[in-house]
Amino acid sequence: MSSLRNLIGRKVMDRGRAEQIGKVSGVVVDTSSGDVRIASLRLSGAGDEHEFADWDHVTGSGEDAVVVDGVDNLHPPRTTLEERLKSGDTELLGKRLLSDHGNEMGKVDDVDFDGTSGRIEHLVARNDRIEGSRLRSVGPYAAIVTCPHEGGCPG
């Protein structure tokens, strides 16, 4: 299990040239299916044309570096989610966590994800760990999760 908080700022290496390309500055999370996962990484220091790396091109994500399979596979924002991350709308860490019943559950302190598949395992807020599959959307106001309490949120 990997921590998103630890991932941010980690150096990104090009596997073919064994050179650092940049650092991880954010992640794009795709919530369009029940299988919530990291779709791409946003890089700082790699230039506008090499700002994003699809998770499919990440060959490894370890404690010391994220390795991608070639700088040629990096690209400028090309999806709505990537554009929204660039504007700060879909940043997860520190975002208000809101249940779809309209109750705040703190802020997103960290996100546990699978370092191989990029699957979001848990959102960590206060002392709660909320299953990643409950994440419905991330936007400017909040990260919205399906209410984890059967029969409604407690008062």
Place this chain on the structure above:
Amino acid sequence: MSLLLRASEIMKLPVVAIDCADAVADVKDVVFGAQEGEIFGFTLNNRGFFAGPMKRVLHWDDVTGLGRDALMVESTDVLRPLKNDEVGDLAAQKDRSVIGSDVLSDGGSRLGSVTDVIVMCGAPPEVVGYEIEASEAMGPRSGKKVLIPLPDTLSVSGQALMVPAAAEAFVADDLAGFGASVEEFRSQLGGTRP
């Protein structure tokens, strides 16, 4: 137990669209439909730089969740133009508000007048009772604000809201004990709201 809120507490809550996870409006006012004695919908305010009345309304049926922090909708598509809309028309008719209406028991006592509406949060939310200013018919509670549960069916007119005399036995003084009162009252009546 689900969270209970006064309708007046719903005012100022943000309206959050789930699809874009953004706050797209603030609740300006709660619009009651006197014929049914329930909430029909909400008028809205714009947020931020363009703050002020929004020319759109939200229907109660389009609310997917209501909590202490936000009123949830699936998307901004459900915000309807104010003009020629049922909720917009009702909002313009202030005299149709349930607030101030007399509450009569079917035993013939005037129990008080409505000061607020009690909503049980959830998805979807539900109107479960009224806050009323108790009349002299309610003895020691006279003059105080108390909570009276709503039956599954309710007779209303422009003049009064009619509740079963049995409701009087389930009056609560605060929201803390009111959820249980509603459940017990409805259980005794042998029905639940759809």
